[in-house]
Amino acid sequence: MTETRSIAQLPSVPPISASPAGEVYRSVVEATELPRIIRITDNLYAAAFSLMKLLPARYIIDRAEVAGVLTPGTPVIETSSGSFGLGLAMVCRLRGYPLTIIGDSAIDDDLRNRLELLGARIELVEDHGAPGGIQGARLARVAELQREFPESFVPGQYDNPANPAAYAMVGDFVTRTLGAVDCLVGSVGSGGSTCGLAASLRLREPSLHLVGVDTHGSVIFGPAEGRRVLRGLGNSIIPGNVEYTAYDEVHWVSPAEAFHATHDLYRENGLFMGPTSGAAFQVASWWARHNPYSTTLMLLPDEGYRYQSTVYSSSWLNETGIVPVPNTAGPRLVEHPDEAGDTWSRLIWARRSYESATDREIPA
Template structure:
């Protein structure tokens, strides 16, 4: 990097490959491709440059024309950088459920961000981008179908990998599917020039769209016609939208994938934190997810195998997500003890302050949160209320069950954008714990009565007791009362329950 560049765009690519030390299993070589070293912090900087310059070359993008794309964030951030440098106005369409940091970064770079309802998922934001492009004559980059997305990875990322490993690829290459551009672009080069390299694609274990073999229904233009039937919410932003992108389907259809490795959301979150704490690698949730997949690969790989996994972005755009749930901004007890071990610049007074600090820590949540919960569970207009998380598969199971039962309900999503304001989502969780004695989510109430969590509600129906609670609340389901509620649980839990 010791040179002068004529444009920030010239710094895209040539990201480092770093060998893990503390997290690597014995007799294995684990390597991370760190895409956070791109100027705007993610692998999608490559995509953004590739699709814009391809459109400039073939004339589809005219000088000064507005660019539009539907994205979970990283592609939009990369496009905002490229469009800022090249002078194109940019409009981003993004579901409201994605992290606040991402939309702020795009707006900081001059883009306009149009939000779509979380319930409409990825297909909804794609449909909105399509409508806006058609109405206003804007250039839609179509990251999920655009072959220029894969092409730039064939020209750059794949070549960097081959060079890093001495001209031949690693024994295993592990990546998430995402748009399919990284997967298709790298895999086809490795398949041609390093035939021994096995290509492993990881996907959320509760969303086995690729592993299922079920095709994605698409429109004539390659965009999704509907959500994939096996999509479920998951915390890996940028992975597995509610459809299989055309570029990913291409990789499947042309035999570029050797194995599909499912990974859990909780394990992905844990390993993202472990990468930071044990290797000093600061990444997002998908970095933890690809590491989780690489560690699974290592369990059956030959000794001495070289396993490369993609780390797509940086952790800074996840501050408002579950990745940082346990990270406090105030000093904890250990930090206060360190501070108090010397006399100067202490926050606490010698005698009374420790007791005051303890009292503050156990202070009840604010009145606003208590009032919100009281009002929600006692609202006669909405007697069924669920305190939930948007990405939680158990909350998703309850939503589907209640909808199929024909039962109107309110879902208060504590990790939604609205609930991030002033930390009210966290305060509501404290209120619920005080009220029910339970820390788990979801928590469900009917007519003011606490039912419990997902399994409690579903079992209540299957035992024939749910109608008693509904009758007391004065509501009658409009759907099929004969459905089996436990069938809505995640398959792994349903199977364990039967056993």
């Protein structure tokens, strides 16, 4: 088997913290890969990234270079229809690696243009109903290209342990900034950010409560039913980087709820972020209100510019029939993933295995 290589501030009001004066970064990657820590309420904080997945993309490339499996000119092939692909394209462009992105129709024209301006070649595949859905189809095409170009390197965001490992530096940054965190809330797609950051934060606070945010139609925390409309979180495959025994509870949110929360995040706090951030904000706000003596941190993965013609567009929302609505009742507590329904639901996962929580084996 061929090995793949694979803020004007009043003078009398000091800032809570500040970056070192006069610091010059070596690249845009170094300048933007860490989040801004922003206080939202008395006990709720946001780790707001410009592009969160830039961090694991850079880290994975670094590790491959150190291991000698990624050398000048090596082709890089990866599956992505969102922010990981963009982060990877930035890193590969800066370091001179030819990049092919295998994606699907979730790559909108604006994102495709940004990727291509960075030199990436984009290949789109369709979901033909095979096991694993669209992600399965994308991974199958990556495998075909691997066989065709055996000298290529595949970052493998879903299964590469360097993905969660990259978030150790975020954990160090958060600990230096906030101290101990009691609860971490984040959307789950590949599992890298929530599992990786939780592992790092638990070095200081082992009892840290990890809340994973998923969406209906995703297979990650149980069987999917229907089409997954809310993209950027959830999955049609189960990534190897999802460490089930790390999660204390799981929430499923609907597109209408998440889009409303995304708008509220901007209206109430001026944070112009994407829908996965809105989903995390919806859940984290609820959790922080119900746990007022706990420090809650939510992950906001990317900014909202990519979504101006969709989530932030009333015409697009009308065309798709999605009416952003708040869920004022809060999540419905369920005892099994099968009971999640199609609105905001909450399950006490209790750091169980997938098999224990779902009464099923992990799908092949």
